[in-house]
Amino acid sequence: MEGFEIRISNSKKGKGLFATKQYNEGDIILEEDPLVSCQFAWNAAYRYLACDHCMRPLETPEQNVIRLSGKPDILLPHSNCFEDDLLNITSCNQCGILYCSEECKVNSLAIYHRTLCYIQNDAHxxxxxxxxxxxxxxxxxxxxxxxxxxRILAYIQQHSDPASAAATIKQFCHRTVNEDAELVHKVLGDEFSGQLNTLREMTANVINGEYIQEFLTPEGFCSLMALVGTNSQGIGTSPLSLWVTSVSQLTMSDDERQQLDMFIDKLYQYVEEESGQFLNTEGSGLFQLQSACNHSCAPNAESSFPYGNHRIQLKALKPIMPGQEIYISYLDDCTLQRSRHSRQKELAENYLFMCWCERCSSQSSEPDCTSEEDNSEEEIDADD
Incomplete structure (x- = not known):
């Protein structure tokens, strides 16, 4: 690995990603495809067309915004250059599932799809x-x-060295049984956490085999579910956002720019009115290197998906010296701006750890409740 290495961070954090060379602000630290990824179930149900392997959208920006806004007459300027991306769409010869390219079809088959190929319209x-x-x-x-x-189980099953693949997956599992159970409870919610065994049995009906049996025991399945809940990285791909980025870089007059900005604002308004929170083709993936990054409330790096598919890019937000740990934020931008108490609460609930990053340590003297949001939350709790 050039420029970084995974090694023990400290007793609280376990492994971390460390720089072995200097990075300046804006430098790309790494790019990586996930071991596996997939679209979210409801996202797929709402007909967000995407490559079954890399999640690249299988529609043009214009088709995307027409569907999301419900307005068939919308015409996007400067959108014809995206049509070339759809020329290589192909499908599985057996089940007909769609891929953006022959390369994705081949990779999918080699990594997991051979095991999971099935007739899509067979409800049973x-x-x-x-x-x-x-x-x-x-x-x-x-x-x-x-x-x-x-897909993680199929990845193990289809691997040329299944024992090694299983060991790779187990590197992500490093919590206690009680911590795993608590995380699964958080993922499924109070109402459905009791259905973990049902999910385990149904998963065993889908895939079974010698090298994955340990993951299909009650304890192993709980651990794998907790892994998916905490180590999987959210992925969002959107033809509309790719188009917005593209046209924002075009040279035009101030008047043209103003007109375009107003047009884009209106598009997002239409989409929000029609589709609400459904905007990106969303899913998640399991990344071997990026997942080694620990959290900081003052991160020195951030992840993005600049290629419109599941390939992740980790970029430096500020200078990083050799030997320094590379941190990302597990919190969204909005939560990151809130009080230390708010951030700690979010991290404790969703990731089961107390953050002692440089920013949190410097704010340790703050009162336990400083954000307006927390005050309103406590008022609601009191009313209940």
Missing amino acids: HPINLLIETWKQIHYPPETANIMLLV
Whole structure:
């Protein structure tokens, strides 16, 4: 690995990603494809067309915004250059599932699809039964998909060295049984956490084999579900946002720029009115290198998906010296701006750790409740 290495961070954090050379602000630290990824179940149900392997959208920006806004007459300027991306769409010869390219089709087949290929419209197929059960447990906004777990198992099963592949997956599992159970409870929610065994049995009906048996025991399945809940990285791909980025870089007069900005604002308004929170083609993936990055409330790096598919890019936000740990934020931008108390609460609930990053340590003297949001939360709790 050039420029970084994974090594023990400290007793609290376990492993971390460390720079072995200097990075300046804006430098790309790494790019990586996930071991596996997949679209969220409800996102797929709402017909967000995407490559089944890399999640690249299978529609033009214009088709995307027409569907999301419900306005068939919308015409996007400067959008014809995106049509070339759809010329290589292909499908599985057996099940007909769509891919953006022959390369994705081949990779999918080699990594997991050979095991999971099935007739899509067979409502009684174990995969469809599992997906429908999961959808009733995990309503939008989604944070995970049971099929990512299934693809992890298929990845192990199809690997040329299944024992080594299983060991790779187990590197992500480093919590206690009680911590795993608590995380799964958080992923599934109070109402459905008791259905973990049902999901386990239905998963075993989809895929079974010598090297994955340990993941299909009650304890192993709980650990794998917790892995998916905490180590999977959210992925969002959107033809509309790619188009906005593209046209924003075009040279034009101030008047033209102003007109375009007003047009874009109106587009997003139409989309929000028609589709609400459904904007990106969303899913998640399991990344071997990026997942080694620990959290900081003052991160020195950030992840993005600049290619419109599941390939992740990690970029430096500020200078990073050799030997320094590379941190990202597990919190969204809005939560990151809130008080230390708010951030700690979010991290404790979703990731089961107390953050002692440089920013949190410097704010340790703050009162336990400083954000207006927390004050209003406590008022609501008191009313209940």
